[in-house]
Amino acid sequence: MKNESIKRRWYTIFNPSSGGGTKQNKIDRILSSLKQHQISYEFIVTQYTHHEEQLVQSAIDQGYLNFICIGGDGTIHHMINGIMKQKNVASDQITLAVIPIGTGNDWVKNYRIPKDPEKAIRLIHNNKIIYQDIGKISFLDDHKEVYFNNAAGIGFDAFVVKNISKYKKWGSLAYIIAALVSLKTYTPGKITYVSDTDKKTSRMFLIALGICKFSGAGMQLTDYKNHKKGYLDITFVKPISLSKVITQIFKLYNGKIATVEEAVCFHSKKFKADNNTSCYIQADGELVGRGNAQFNLIYNAVQFIIP
Structure with missing residues (x-):
């Protein structure tokens, strides 16, 4: 029962160095909006470079399949490496959503994911997915x-x-x-x-x-x-x-x-x-x-x- 609950939750990773540093009140608004949209989540802050990769692998070990990236291209990159390097779950069973707060934001430009956190969170609520190739x-x-x-x-x-x-x-x-x-x-x-x-x-x-x-x-x-x-x-x-x-x-x-x-x-x-x-x-x-x-x-x- 606990494992089924975890599968429905979004493991949310925030990189505080994204975008040259993100103010706490912006993160508070993002977390509040997730609650308002009834998106159940676990919130984790990275502590060092490449920490995202370890966090993702540990979360998958616990049963998580849904992930939210609060960060930029580098944060997405490290989370993808965590997904692809773990051996417990087929990678195509895992879903990643992005709330962009980085500087370049090149990946989100490709799909026109809005930089407005509220609009990005609505996408998570709507749950429209695609399968993408990974290099x-x-x-x-x-x-x-x-x-x-x-x-x-x-x-x-x-x-x-x-x-x-x-x-x-x-x-x-x-x-x-x-x-x-x-x-x-x-x-x-x-x-x-x-x-x-x-x-x-x-x-x-x-x-x-x-x-x-x-x-x-x-x-x-x-x-x-x-x-x-x-x-x-x-x-x-x-x-x-x-x-x-x-x-x-x-x-x-x-x-x-x-x-x-x-x-x-x-x-x-x-x-x-x-x-x-x-x-x-x-x-x-x-x-x-x-x-x-x-x-x-x-x-x-x-x-x-x-x-």
Whole structure:
């Protein structure tokens, strides 16, 4: 009986560092609204980086299947890793809802989940769900595994993520500022990649791998208009000059990345990056490692609450 009660409750995780810090009165209003909508919940505050992953795994051990993320892209990322790495329950039996309070909020942009907490909570009450694919990165040298729900990248965008912490005070502008500064010191690397249909060795500026549409605080680095469920959207960008990046930067936001001369866009269910010892890799805006890696897609892996 206790287990059945837990299955109906929402395990709610709040990351207090999201959005540069969230005031207590905003959280009080969110919790009050959950009660008003008769949403039964357990409320937990993260204590340190990556704590979400452990909290989710512990909650699933207790019988929880429904989760609410109060945070941004990083909080969602860590919760997804908790869901995907646990072994007790099939991941497609688990539901995640998001009340966005982060700065970038790229994943919620894809589904037009409102930033207004009250409206986001109404979505939870309405309980409309979709199944979404989840990406998996397998690092081939140290056997580490990382999952992503939105987008991953090799090369320049991961280099930007490495440098972004000093610009966090600029909020949603942090990524573009860090990118412009990073252009001065970034050196394109050489990589051998293997996709479903191609194998190629080349110097590259970046490789973007997307499940959803936005990354880097609103950039569109993949050709999402031709998205195929069950496939990663991939953009391979050859070395490009600083002046051209600046003059073409609007194409990173308007969905026309495929028209950039140095960019090649394609789809693949899997993608392997070899000869990649020097390039950083990011997932959902989190720096996750460097080196040789295999990227796979897990079809319909998790349920999400959407409008």
